Amino acid sequence: MMIRSLPLFSLVVLLAVAPLSDSIEATESRELRFPPLKDGRLVLSVDTHTHSVFSDGHVWPTVRVWEANKDRLDAMAITEHLEYQPNRDDIPHPDRNRAFELAVKENKQGRERSDLLLIPGAEITRKYAPGHVNALFIEDTNPLLTVKHRREETFETARKALKAAKAQQGFMIWNHPAWPRDFPDGVIKISREQQSLFDEGLIQGIEVANGEYFNDSSLQVALDHDLTIIGASDIHGLIDYDYDINGGSHRTVTVAFTNERSVEGIAAALFQKQTVAVYDRQFIGRETELQTLFDSLVRFERLPARRNDSQQTAVRISNAGPIDIELEVLGDVSLNKSAGYVTVPSHGSTVIMVLDHAPSDEIDLKLEWLNSWQAPKTHARLARTL
Ligand SMILES: [Zn+2]
Numbered sequence: 001m002m003i004r005s006l007p008l009f010s011l012v013v014l015l016a017v018a019p020l021s022d023s024i025e026a027t028e029s030r031e032l033r034f035p036p037l038k039d040g041r042l043v044l045s046v047d048t049h050t051h052s053v054f055s056d057g058h059v060w061p062t063v064r065v066w067e068a069n070k071d072r073l074d075a076m077a078i079t080e081h082l083e084y085q086p087n088r089d090d091i092p093h094p095d096r097n098r099a100f101e102l103a104v105k106e107n108k109q110g111r112e113r114s115d116l117l118l119i120p121g122a123e124i125t126r127k128y129a130p131g132h133v134n135a136l137f138i139e140d141t142n143p144l145l146t147v148k149h150r151r152e153e154t155f156e157t158a159r160k161a162l163k164a165a166k167a168q169q170g171f172m173i174w175n176h177p178a179w180p181r182d183f184p185d186g187v188i189k190i191s192r193e194q195q196s197l198f199d200e201g202l203i204q205g206i207e208v209a210n211g212e213y214f215n216d217s218s219l220q221v222a223l224d225h226d227l228t229i230i231g232a233s234d235i236h237g238l239i240d241y242d243y244d245i246n247g248g249s250h251r252t253v254t255v256a257f258t259n260e261r262s263v264e265g266i267a268a269a270l271f272q273k274q275t276v277a278v279y280d281r282q283f284i285g286r287e288t289e290l291q292t293l294f295d296s297l298v299r300f301e302r303l304p305a306r307r308n309d310s311q312q313t314a315v316r317i318s319n320a321g322p323i324d325i326e327l328e329v330l331g332d333v334s335l336n337k338s339a340g341y342v343t344v345p346s347h348g349s350t351v352i353m354v355l356d357h358a359p360s361d362e363i364d365l366k367l368e369w370l371n372s373w374q375a376p377k378t379h380a381r382l383a384r385t386l
């Protein structure tokens with residue numbers, strides 16, 4: 001009724017303006033960009049696992065580049081299944097580097113200018129151990145195709161593929177290790193073959209989070225076997241269909257602590273295990289990397305007291321990152337108007353009132369970072385004296 005009574009030109013203006021302002025807001029809040037660490041290293045967001053129609057994905061590789069730019073990823077790997085080619089009748093795909101080449105072309109000449117880094121890779125896809133493994137940073141994926149047909153698969157041909165990747169200084173990640181097909185109860189048991197692949201440096205990383213799955217047991221394997229902690233989307237459809245972006249979620253990624261903004265810098269960070277997986281607003285990593293990341297994201301600032309005899313002190317907590325930080329205040333510190341659970345919004349701040357503290361008293365804050373995991377069922381803990 002309202003719309004019918006409006007003159008035609010204002011309807012046009014409404015249609016033009018309304019979706020535009022929506023999309024600007026959505027774009028800003030979805031951007032996965034992190035501030036640098038205090039030691040000057042960069043924190044780059046990387047999706048190490050994506051598919052297109054060149055294996056079993058549903059989109060052309062150019063769409064992956066557009067999506068990555070929407071999320072403002074720092075880097076994305078192209079990792080088509082080498083052996084699993086369900087679109088072979090339509091896309092014969094004799095050169096397994098083709099999806100990467102198309103993505104690179106789009107990134108250079110496409111409709112958007114961006115600073116996205118593209119990482120060449122492939123998903124070695126085998127039935128037996130090692131299962132699905134992403135090989136990243138390799139120049140030519142074709143030599144990794146060591147079987148003509150999937151019935152020729154053996155552990156030895158799979159190992160040969162990993163050796164071909166290692167010969168190109170590849171970094172290899174065990175993908176979705178707790179797959180129900182392999183471990184129906186979700187608890188990973190490392191076989192002798194799998195262990196030999198770790199020992200020979202043929203697998204250096206492990207996905208603790210893949211798409212919408214996070215698995216405690218894979219984090220424990222990462223810690224027990226000294227593997228790099230990885231989170232990735234493994235996107236086949238569309239990011240905006242698989243993730244509730246407007247609800248504040250984001251694709252699963254890894255943040256890598258790098259000395260430089262380059263594919264080489266990311267490779268070095270992965271080999272040195274300088275990573276944190278970021279999955280559905282949760283941070284998963286080793287204790288040191290979580291503490292280092294927290295230091296770069298969160299700032300505590302004691303605000304000047306309004307009155308000298310005040311028995312409560314205001315502390316502003318700011319978050320420079322793109323994801324809300326959830327904290328619990330521990331110890332004998334009491335807060336006014338708060339039960340001790342504090343959300344520090346992304347790119348924002350919150351103020352807590354600490355009771356029984358005169359302006360001259362030190363405050364010893366002990367905190368649990370509730371949306372971080374340094375081991376199964378274990379959050380990172382932090383201490384700050386203000
Ligand atoms: Zn897979």
Ligand SMILES: [Zn+2]
Pocket residue numbers: 049051123175234
């Ligand atoms: Zn995959």
